Amino acid sequence: MSRPVPGDIVPFLRYSDPRAAIHWLETALGFESLFVVDDGQGGVAHAELALGTSAIMIGGAKDDVLGMRSPAQAGGVTQGIYLVVPDADAAWARVQAAGAEVVMALYDTPYGSREFTVRDAEGHLWSIGTYRAGSYPG
Template identity: 45%
Template sequence: MTHQNETEAPRIYPTMRCRDTEAMIGWLKEVVGFTERVVYRNGDTVHHAELAYGPSLLMLGQCHDDEYGKLVGDIGGRRTDALYVAVDDPDGLHARVKASGARIEMALHDTDYGSRDFACRDPEGNLWSFGTYRPKADEKP
């Protein structure tokens, strides 16, 4: 078994299907602070996008009725996701998210395990949790 180090590529890549992928990419970049790594388009449709947040990548694509889409969703023809992102400045991000009009689901608070967290819904209803808790796979709790 190998251990991941800072230069090794991640092994887990969250994926999302979106009704309006362009709008989701814009929100993630402008509000949360993701950067665009690559976007593959066919006309107005985003087939595959990769957004980076530090060394982590999120993959996005347009909702459509293919085999994968049938496997992952049945909430209005799509799935909803819940993601946690470790951030350095949850207070600043909370202010930007709130200013964007996103619905705050869990107020900014300090946890009993030392993190500062909040949760919100993105423009498509997915739940995002943000906090300072950042465990490493090769460290014991």
């Protein structure tokens, strides 16, 4: 099986309260705000946050051609994001201190990862663990 051409994947999410989401992402998951663009009405038009060499983009919820909905609006989660961390136990302590809604508590997988899953305040699903996709030896 040949590997695809290298590239980056940058998830983007929308939040009803993107400023609160930015705070949570920084506090609970260790993201760092790279920049935040105001929408001219006190909201957030666009923000970029980094975690290690990866990044995400977020913005305020709005009706537009993308038709993106929050998990609450959609009636369930339509995606999840997996964060690779060097220390799942430290990440677990951080999200618990930030009051994240626990979906799956910290556990060890049969394929060698230590991980857990939480929801942010608006219902987006975040799985955090030590497994790096594409590294399974099988």
